[in-house]
Amino acid sequence: MPVMDTRSRIIINDTTLRDGEQSAGVAFSLEEKLAIARELDALGVPEMEVGIPAMGEEERESIRAVAALGLKAHLMVWSRLASADIHACAGLGATLIDISAPVSDQHLRHKLGRDRPWLLAEITRRIAQARDAGFEVCLGGEDASRADLDFLRCVLETAERAGARRFRFADTLGILDPFAVFERIAALRAASDLEIEMHAHDDLGMATANTLAAAKAGATHLNTTVNGLGERAGNAPLEEVVMGLERIYGMRTGIDLKGFPGVSHRVAHASGRPVPWQKSIVGEGAFTHEAGIHIDGLIKHPNNYQGFDPALVGRSHRFVLGKHSGTHAVQAVMANLGIELTESAARRLVTHLRAFVARAKRSPNEAELLVLAEMTCAPGSHPAERNSV
Numbered sequence: 001m002p003v004m005d006t007r008s009r010i011i012i013n014d015t016t017l018r019d020g021e022q023s024a025g026v027a028f029s030l031e032e033k034l035a036i037a038r039e040l041d042a043l044g045v046p047e048m049e050v051g052i053p054a055m056g057e058e059e060r061e062s063i064r065a066v067a068a069l070g071l072k073a074h075l076m077v078w079s080r081l082a083s084a085d086i087h088a089c090a091g092l093g094a095t096l097i098d099i100s101a102p103v104s105d106q107h108l109r110h111k112l113g114r115d116r117p118w119l120l121a122e123i124t125r126r127i128a129q130a131r132d133a134g135f136e137v138c139l140g141g142e143d144a145s146r147a148d149l150d151f152l153r154c155v156l157e158t159a160e161r162a163g164a165r166r167f168r169f170a171d172t173l174g175i176l177d178p179f180a181v182f183e184r185i186a187a188l189r190a191a192s193d194l195e196i197e198m199h200a201h202d203d204l205g206m207a208t209a210n211t212l213a214a215a216k217a218g219a220t221h222l223n224t225t226v227n228g229l230g231e232r233a234g235n236a237p238l239e240e241v242v243m244g245l246e247r248i249y250g251m252r253t254g255i256d257l258k259g260f261p262g263v264s265h266r267v268a269h270a271s272g273r274p275v276p277w278q279k280s281i282v283g284e285g286a287f288t289h290e291a292g293i294h295i296d297g298l299i300k301h302p303n304n305y306q307g308f309d310p311a312l313v314g315r316s317h318r319f320v321l322g323k324h325s326g327t328h329a330v331q332a333v334m335a336n337l338g339i340e341l342t343e344s345a346a347r348r349l350v351t352h353l354r355a356f357v358a359r360a361k362r363s364p365n366e367a368e369l370l371v372l373a374e375m376t377c378a379p380g381s382h383p384a385e386r387n388s389v
Contacts, residue, residue: 010251011221013197014040014238015049016267017066018078020229023271030062032270034069036226039263041071044255045238047221049076049098053088060092067093076138081119081126090133097135098168099126103155104143116151120158127162138166138197145171145180149187156192166195166221171210174203174233178213189218197221200236202228207236212244215251226267227275227282239264239281239313247308257281257313281313288318290363292326295319299332320363323354337366339373349376 016036021028028036033050040048048071051063067075076096079085089097101123108114123139130137139159144152156167169185176184181198188196198214200207200223211222228237239260245251264282268275277285287310289295297304298317310316319333327346330353334341341349352372356364364372 010215010219010245010253011046012238012242012253012255013047013049013076013221013223014045014225015199015223015235016040016225016229016238018049018051019199019223019231019235020225020267020271021051022231023229023234023273024231026229026271026273028270030065032266033062034065035266036263036270037066037069037071037073039259039266040226041069041073043257043259043263044253045073046254047074047076047096049078049223050094052078053092054079054082054085060088063092063094078140079130081122083126083129086126086129086133089130089135095134095136096138097130098138098140099123099130100140100142100170101126101155102143103141103152104146105148106146107143116154120154123155123158124162127159127164131163136166137164138168138195139164140168140170140199142170143172144169145173145176145184149184152184152188153191156188156194160192160194164194166197167192168197168199168221168223169214169219170199171201172199174201174207176200176210177204177206178209181210181213182217185214185217185219195220197223198236199223201230202233202235205233207234208240208244211236211241212248215245216249227264227273227279229267229271229273237281243281243308243313258311259314261314281315286310287315288320290320290322290329291324292329295329295332296326299328321353321369322363323357325350325353334369334373337369337373339370341373341376345376349373352376 017033050066051059053060074096075094076098077089077094078098079089081099081101102108102111108119127137159167185196196219198211198219200210215222222241224238224241225235226238228234239257242253242255242257245253275282277283280286294305321330321333327343330346330349331341349372352375
């Protein structure tokens with residue numbers, strides 16, 4: 001049973017169309033953006049970050065087009081801490097704006113050439129400008145993971161006083177671990193009434209774990225991308241975060257992932273970034289079983305080797321035969337192909353299978369399995385005698 005959290009709902013803000021598209025070499029067409037937005041909305045994603053208006057008129061037109069779809073999701077646009085950027089965001093149909101403010105001394109000194117007092121004053125001015133333009137404001141703390149915690153408290157206090165509703169804690173370089181994330185989000189939660197949004201990058205492979213830790217510590221909103229697309233090593237994957245929240249912590253998101261394989265495939269194709277075979281939840285191997293002990297256990301009862309029902313994410317278990325397959329697995333797979341094998345015949349087929357995999361470095365497909373089964377039934381057949389398969 002999942003551990004129940006006192007909060008019943010947490011809000012996913014998916015940034016596939018903004019930070020996802022910032023992956024090196026990725027550029028979605030307008031048609032692809034619209035299709036991705038529709039599919040995310042159909043899953044029940046409540047917020048989407050849909051672009052960077054300051055990039056130019058083409059980007060602004062794409063944001064207008066997404067807004068014109070009339071989606072249920074609230075739309076957010078992204079801006080630097082600059083008057084012209086915020087001005088470019090107005091009139092596009094988005095109701096939320098993330099104003100990104102470098103909050104670490106590293107970025108303030110060595111990127112902007114500014115100091116802390118300047119930042120606090122500029123935050124006040126730019127939030128006021130965005131509010132005057134009709135936006136609900138999220139102040140994005142760029143490089144928050146390297147910022148001084150006491151200064152971050154001042155940043156949140158300043159933002160709240162200026163009229164922001166949310167602070168985005170960005171682990172911009174993906175350098176934190178879940179324990180550090182929990183401590184920092186909990187400290188900010190205790191110091192402020194602002195909504196707190198976690199934005200995690202996967203440079204050390206901990207984006208999902210860090211995002212879940214933030215939720216456990218009191219974050220109200222979480223950034224995700226489909227398939228974990230994003231700059232460098234990517235962002236926290238939507239599918240992993242939603243399943244982790246619901247299955248581990250009992251936190252509801254309102255997102256139904258049964259239709260997720262479709263949007264996963266679409267994003268993979270549109271981005272030119274194939275989903276790795278072993279990728280959790282969406283990879284081809286995620287619910288593929290070869291080991292005999294696993295297949296035998298699944299046949300006896302799915303929960304023997306099932307952490308969650310793959311139907312929850314629009315998938316199903318798949319059995320393949322290979323080096324580690326046992327006789328029961330062979331019999332089950334061949335029965336699905338319309339061939340009933342005795343236990344002794346299945347044992348002979350296991351021998352042929354192992355020889356095939358050793359040569360081909362992969363599991364046989366259905367046609368090849370049928371040929372192997374025919375070899376198994378041939379009198380005196382031995383794998384060494386039939387090397388052409």
